[in-house]
Amino acid sequence: MIRHPRILLVLLALSLVACGGDSRLPEHQLSGDALGTRYNITLIAPPAELHKEQLSERIVSTLERIDELASTWREDSQLSLFNANLSAGWIDVSAELCGAIESSLEISRLSNGAFDITVGPLVNLWGFGPDGDSGEPPDQGAIDAAMQDVGYEQLRTDCKKPALHKQRPGLYVDLSGWAKGLAVDEVALLLEHRGLENYMVEIGGELTVRGYNAERKNWAIAIETPSTIMRRPHSVLRLTNTSVATSGDYRNYFEHDGVRYSHTIDARTGQPVSHQLAAVTVVDKSAAWADAMATALLVLGPEAGPALAETLGVAGYFLVRESSGFEELATSSFEKLRNL
Numbered sequence: 001m002i003r004h005p006r007i008l009l010v011l012l013a014l015s016l017v018a019c020g021g022d023s024r025l026p027e028h029q030l031s032g033d034a035l036g037t038r039y040n041i042t043l044i045a046p047p048a049e050l051h052k053e054q055l056s057e058r059i060v061s062t063l064e065r066i067d068e069l070a071s072t073w074r075e076d077s078q079l080s081l082f083n084a085n086l087s088a089g090w091i092d093v094s095a096e097l098c099g100a101i102e103s104s105l106e107i108s109r110l111s112n113g114a115f116d117i118t119v120g121p122l123v124n125l126w127g128f129g130p131d132g133d134s135g136e137p138p139d140q141g142a143i144d145a146a147m148q149d150v151g152y153e154q155l156r157t158d159c160k161k162p163a164l165h166k167q168r169p170g171l172y173v174d175l176s177g178w179a180k181g182l183a184v185d186e187v188a189l190l191l192e193h194r195g196l197e198n199y200m201v202e203i204g205g206e207l208t209v210r211g212y213n214a215e216r217k218n219w220a221i222a223i224e225t226p227s228t229i230m231r232r233p234h235s236v237l238r239l240t241n242t243s244v245a246t247s248g249d250y251r252n253y254f255e256h257d258g259v260r261y262s263h264t265i266d267a268r269t270g271q272p273v274s275h276q277l278a279a280v281t282v283v284d285k286s287a288a289w290a291d292a293m294a295t296a297l298l299v300l301g302p303e304a305g306p307a308l309a310e311t312l313g314v315a316g317y318f319l320v321r322e323s324s325g326f327e328e329l330a331t332s333s334f335e336k337l338r339n340l
Helices: 052-070 078-084 095-110 117-125 140-147 179-193 287-312 332-337
Strands: 011-014 027-034 037-044 089-092 155-158 163-166 199-203 206-210 219-224 233-239 242-248 253-256 259-262 277-284 315-322 325-330
Touching: 027 052, 037 052, 037 179, 052 078, 052 095, 052 179, 078 095, 095 117, 095 155, 095 163, 095 287, 117 140, 179 199, 179 206, 179 242, 179 287, 206 219, 206 287, 219 242, 219 277, 233 242, 242 287, 277 287, 287 315, 315 332, 325 332
Parallel strands: none
Antiparallel strands: 011 219, 027 037, 037 199, 089 163, 155 163, 199 206, 206 242, 219 233, 242 277, 253 259, 277 315, 315 325
16 A cells, blocks of 8 residues: 655644534545545535445545555555666556656656655665664665665656656655645546536545535635644635645654654755754645645755745745744745635
8 A cells, every 4th residue: 555654744624514504515425544544535415316335436446546556565566566677777667657757757857856756765764665664864874875776867757658767777766745646636536527516535634625615615724733742723724626735744753862853855865854844735736746846845945945836836835843833934826825
């Protein structure tokens, strides 16, 4: 199954109770385990002729397909088979895997490598990959050796074939910063094809909302306060017809000799991020794109992250640790969403 060593802070979809309970539209909930996390889907007033059991089976099948495509936690996934192939040069892959990697490389180029799907050797070395926790930081020699096989420029795509090119045999791709958002996008597309117009799809914190909620209003999305001991909303947005993803540094980490090491690894340095930017939320039409961009902006930190987001026109929201709490930073595109 896909597991996400970059465990994200959870975005909660708030269902606010109306004064007149009878005025609420009926909801149908679908939920379960997938991709190493939970999925939750809310359908608003689905048509009576909708075959809910059949739809549920299609959703599970879609999520299984993404897991089989992009998991580094299962040896038989397409991605794991590509990683296990120690050939340098072109390797034939499926069109779907090639497309996912080609799309994710766009974020690498936009962020100058702050988001890098070849970070896998470092993720594994620091104990946040399939092999489990190491409990202590690796030595610099091991980091330097791993970084020889890291760098998005060493990976090329030709999706007309379709094929991927490894410049080095040890190149190891980790799609955990893309796959969960991709799964959200794919499930949302499935619902669209079934004619559903009002729904929320949430998988492990990444989500897409369409239409309206049970109160015939835009969906209320709460951004969680970065905390290792409690979960509570920090701010709330009213959104529709868009996707939201958040990346944070505080859900998955280990401590050694009084130092906390985050699961978010900067592929440019080989080290976990150590700045004061605690969490980044990105709003975009694509959950996969928002997922990856949130990771890139988190790696960039409290100055370069907001600056790049503003330059690119990204709707980004940043929570920076201060001695008295959190400083909020938001791009102009994000500020416009507050008024929806």
